[in-house]
Amino acid sequence: MPELPEVETIARTLIGVPDNVSFSIIDREIQDALVLWEGTLANQLPGDFTVRVKHQSVQSVWRRGKFLVIALSKDAILIHLRMSGDLRLERILDEAGTEMPMQKHDRLVLFFASGIRLVFNNPRKFGRVWLVSNPDEILGDLGPEPLDKALDAECFHGMLQQHKRQLKPLLMDQHFIAGLGNIYTDEALYRAKLHPIKRSNTLTKEESACLLDSICSVLKEGIRSNGASIDWVYRGGDFQNHLNVYGRTGEPCPVCGTQIERMIVGQRSTHICPHCQQL
DNA sequence: CACGTCACCTGCGTGC
DNA sequence: TGCACGCAGGTGACGT
Numbered sequence: 381m382p383e384l385p386e387v388e389t390i391a392r393t394l395i396g397v398p399d400n401v402s403f404s405i406i407d408r409e410i411q412d413a414l415v416l417w418e419g420t421l422a423n424q425l426p427g428d429f430t431v432r433v434k435h436q437s438v439q440s441v442w443r444r445g446k447f448l449v450i451a452l453s454k455d456a457i458l459i460h461l462r463m464s465g466d467l468r469l470e471r472i473l474d475e476a477g478t479e480m481p482m483q484k485h486d487r488l489v490l491f492f493a494s495g496i497r498l499v500f501n502n503p504r505k506f507g508r509v510w511l512v513s514n515p516d517e518i519l520g521d522l523g524p525e526p527l528d529k530a531l532d533a534e535c536f537h538g539m540l541q542q543h544k545r546q547l548k549p550l551l552m553d554q555h556f557i558a559g560l561g562n563i564y565t566d567e568a569l570y571r572a573k574l575h576p577i578k579r580s581n582t583l584t585k586e587e588s589a590c591l592l593d594s595i596c597s598v599l600k601e602g603i604r605s606n607g608a609s610i611d612w613v614y615r616g617g618d619f620q621n622h623l624n625v626y627g628r629t630g631e632p633c634p635v636c637g638t639q640i641e642r643m644i645v646g647q648r649s650t651h652i653c654p655h656c657q658q659l
Numbered sequence: 660c661a662c663g664t665c666a667c668c669t670g671c672g673t674g675c
Numbered sequence: 676t677g678c679a680c681g682c683a684g685g686t687g688a689c690g691t
């Protein structure tokens with residue numbers, strides 16, 4: 381999926397920037413909903429969903445891990461984009477007054493006051509939308525936020541010591557820490573000069589601290605670049621141009637010039653510098 | 660507990 | 676040009 385930086389970028393878009401608050405969903409009322417593919421709704425029937433969200437207005441928008449949370453007057457809509465999901469916030473009518481056409485793979489539409497709609501596009505149908513009265517019903521099992529200041533080096537080291545797992549699958553486990561996916565995990569391990577299959581309980585305090593630093597810096601840079609646009613899923617960000625190892629098999633390591641290698645770890649494509657990241 | 664496998668889906672690039 | 680194949684930012688349910 382879009383990982384933490386991509387979801388954060390989408391959340392900020394929905395909130396709107398100060399000089400363009402007209403294009404924000406905050407305080408806007410949902411006037412109607414249209415479910416184009418029933419499977420999109422994880423815990424609702426289309427009719428129930430529509431009836432329940434109608435006339436609720438948006439109180440806040442935030443991100444938790446890779447979930448986008450749209451808090452409404454009474455309930456909350458949670459969206460997980462998984463591999464290929466995306467959200468478009470757009471005006472329903474163009475300048476000529478004709479309705480903007482739906483796009484291929486549009487799965488759900490929320491119609492807001494003032495002629496704006498939020499469209500959930502999801503080619504692979506992996507993404508899901510929940511409607512809940514309490515977000516913790518879904519978010520309760522997530523690990524800590526990597527950018528939360530409460531997660532310091534000592535705490536993180538303790539977390540790593542509690543498992544004897546390979547670093548990469550552990551970091552991608554949303555119960556362990558929330559928000560990392562394949563791209564940012566590879567980049568964080570590269571920055572920390574750690575091998576993806578190194579056992580989590582074998583890290584020194586220094587290595588743990590360095591890994592947490594690497595995770596935070598790569599995520600912050602991803603957010604600053606408005607996320608990455610990979611494959612045919614273009615979201616406007618440009619962090620794909622700043623990747624050191626992900627998708628760069630055979631290219632030279634920016635630090636030592638050794639060719640980047642691709643391997644499989646935990647069934648996932650993994651990219652390392654074999655010189656900088658030794659086991 | 661840690662790990663492997665599979666399932667869920669569509670689209671794109673590659674090689675024949 | 677067509678077609679088969681492998682691959683893809685994620686996650687959860689199983690089985691070992």
